[in-house]
Amino acid sequence: MSRFQRVGDPHEQRSTTLELFYDLVFVFAVTQVSHLLLRDLDWTGLGQSALVLLVVWWSWNYTTWVTNELDPESGVVRLLMIALMLASLLMAVAIPEAFGDRALLFAGSYVAIQVGRHLFLTFAAAGRGTPERMRASRILIWFCAAGVFWIAGALADGSTRTALWLVALAIDYGAPRVTYLVPGMRRVTPEAWNVSVTHFAERFQLFVIIALGETIVLTGATTSDLELTTSRVLAFAVAFLTTAALWWLYFDYVARIAERRLELAPNRTQLARDGYTYLHVVLVAGVIVSAVGDELTIAHPTEALPDAEVAVVAGGPAIYLLGHVLFRLRMAGSLSRKRLGGALACLLAGLLGRDLDGLALAALVLAIVVAVIVAEQVTGRRRRARGEPSPLERLDLGAA
Template sequence: MAGTTVRNWLRAKGSPGSSKVTFLELFFDLVFVFSISQLSHALAAHYSLLGAAEAALMTFAVWWMWIFTAWVTNWLDPEKMPVRAMLIVLMLLGLVLSSSIPEAFGDKGLLFAGAYVLMQVGRSVFTAYAVRHSSHSNYLNFTRISIWLAVAGVFWIAGGLLEHEARLIAWVIALAIEYAGPASGFFVPGLGKSSTADWDVSGAHMAERCALFIIICLGEAVLVSGRTFSEMPFSPMTGLVLVTSFASTVAMWWLYFRFGHERAAHRIEHEAKPGSMARQAFTYAHIPILAGIIVDAVAVEFIFSHPHEVGDLGIAAVILGGSGLFLAGNLWFKGATSGKAPLSHLAGIVLLILLTFLVPAVEIYVLGILAALVLVIVVAWEYRSLGSAAPAPTLH
């Protein structure tokens, strides 16, 4: 009887609607969109090499937390009460984690680390328990993952007790351990290692999870530009910056959704080893996509505040870097799911690199317009190349 009860916590694979993202998963994402907002504000407020390194580390941590949970809900059914309770607890801890981001390298380091470790280890231990009767291979997988996350957790907590650069070093070690886990198959002496063949995932669910998260993050970027615009006196310049930032966000939306996620869902759903492709296309390739959205939101704030500055390499790096990271992520994502890197994205990255030579000669707002124009050019190029091909059908 106990085995039957636990087995009911899993999604009914293959049944109609079994891969559909639930409302609770979307509700869960709201906490992490708050994290993205906090990260962009933290980077803007502490914009320096050290501040950028700290923001990058926290971005990697937040993404790793979110994507691991997305993998878990690929197997576990959020409509089942135990799974629902687990996600709600994760939301509460995620709210604590998100709230502590601005002071994660200050007075709230231990709070950030404690919430993170509880979320990572707690979720993995719960999943190992949930699948123990239904899938021995996945039970071993999540047991190994729990051990790796617990080892990394020692460095997270130690970093929370340390200060300044020592905290950064401890957390870099913790994050390196976590990111090395999948590449090593989460090898544990006596328990062996995982194989991507063991990770039988629903490509439609993974694609929809990531797509909905990205569109919510793009929505947050729209809110940032709208809020900043509303707080400033109206002028032709603020209006121009608003239109530029909106055009850039729309171009990002188009590049990801027009020829990206649906084709990826179709491809992965028919892949012999979906776990391998899911790890490449969703777990890793989405990191620069997310980072590009965060950096672009910071760029918008800087352009509104300093439209006429010339030659500021720091602000220029954010303006060009946001678009560049987003294009690089999409290049990786589409290349992993189609087997062919889109030439339009490569050309866009080259154009952004060439724009760096104009930094000493043009004002910040002009550089923002040019960066947005590069995204629009990539959109037009890709549409001209692939526009006649209908997107792959949505697998619902």
């Protein structure tokens, strides 16, 4: 057992003020990613923004797994979190020039977060010979291996930097898939992790809120700097309602059902890894792209948008809906046809949107997302009228 293990009933554990304080850094980081994408709306900019988002997500994600087990009331854990915040803030500051003059600050901060955290877990938090130390040491080895490529990439230039960073990213994201296998060492099994479901699911739900909140901030900041014409006010309203619809799609019932499925799963660690660690970043990416689309629509409500901007306006909600399809497929083993249809409809709207102005395109995408919500509500009412249990009730009946 860790020397700083959480105590008490795991079902009663909730996010702490320390964790919420830590999340504030990532509000800024997500905003930085949005601005990076907005600055370069081409394939290079898209690829760089995606890589930066995956780095930001991976640093937050691992800290969430750690705080799912460590006691936030411990002074030592608090100091660790504050140190991680500082390094995360430096990483976020470097994002606009992550592929330029601040590459070393960006990569170095990220490596310091990952390696530093697991040095603490390996040599300070876990006792000698414990499963916690074995687990932390294996993860540390993988982070050190990836760190070589992160730092080497920061010291290189151009395509060489990109190639080295892609190798580093592949190592980081591939490690959980092989359960941090290290040749010559005993393999870590999924049972080595103890997932406190309520706290764990809530933390990932809160990151979705962070992304949605960044959309609100970006929408408000953009509108406040521009002349308030009728079309711009309408574009502002459409942007806000789209963000509200994205919130509805996740928090109306998906979050609760997914949490319950995770609680009942015999393979809880693998399900948490796949559904939350890997797939939630797709949801976050969709929200970020939507935020950029909202800003473009508000700035140019009566103009026909260039192809790249049309792709962003329609692509953000499409990515978000597709993320939901993948999330349900992994958590429940079933296909969400309505959300898949919504994603495809958003992509079709993007093809048609080349002949529409920004406001009309955004309104069309909003109508599609709302149609998905309405269709699901109608299905739910018809199910209740037939006296059938809801998906959440079916889970509870099966567990009884």
